[in-house]
Amino acid sequence: MDKETLDKINKFTRRPLREEEIYAFPVTLCDNDIDRDNERFSDEALLTLSKLFVGKTGIFDHNPTGDNQTARIYDAEVVVDPGKLTKDNRIYKYLRAEAYMVRTDKNADLIAEIDAGIKKEVSVSCSASKNICSVCGCDRRITQCEHHKGQDGCHVILDDITDAYEWSFVAVPAQINAGVTKKYSPTKEEKSMGTEFTPITTKAEFDAAVKNSVDAAVAQAEKKFEGWKSPEDFAALTKERDDLTAKNKAYEIAALRVKAATEKGLPLELADRLRGETEEELLKDAEALAGITAKSAHTPRHFTPDNGSTMDGIEREFYAKNPDLKNN
């Protein structure tokens, strides 16, 4: 053990330890690969954890009794392994920590086990304030998106680590790839630890507690409706659309009038006199008008002033032929 390592360890001890009193060993706390819960740490989270875990004690076999054997992490760093890829083909990175124990009679067996490479798994407990959906990037602590963990390439990225609590060294049955390489095996409880419940007693506290969620929801809604129109814009657009529709309708009817007039043999100058909203109505009106004009052609009307009044030529003709009838 070099002096630098010894110095690092002795920063955490009540009295300076001698090298022969110390048992130091590496432990992989966690990595950036997708775990069995379909979750993974972000690169940033690994970096944060590498700082937060220094000085943290680890327990063995989840035995929280007073005299359980403990080790302490005195150094940690993110290690990049370019020769290995994660399940989703990113370069594998892991958080490698250096831990030490004070050699005692009680932990001699444990040290022997670690030295012997008996397989161990490590679980870490920490608090991640962001659970990001790998598909859409939303924070699932705030929004529930349509993606499901473990389906269609969706996993959750643990980000924005706020605290690291402890790490546990758990013995598991020996397997083929036995070694002191640990696997991150978090449980829900461990990951959510740290979100301690503090009773809210005032409105200000409540407002503060919900503000972030509300802000996030508002931001999300704004993003969703980005590019949408305000009610005023919408009213203007509606009017524009209605105007255009009316204009189109007018053009359409004008065209239909010409068509109906042509079809029924009416002079085109009479086309815009035709009444009706549909082609059928216009044709009917054109037919009627054509009938009248045809009749007029046979009985031309001559309007002649007579006794200060106007008399239809037809009437005039009628009275001319029937002089016995009184004409008034």
Ligand SMILES: [Zn+2]
């Ligand atoms: Zn999503």
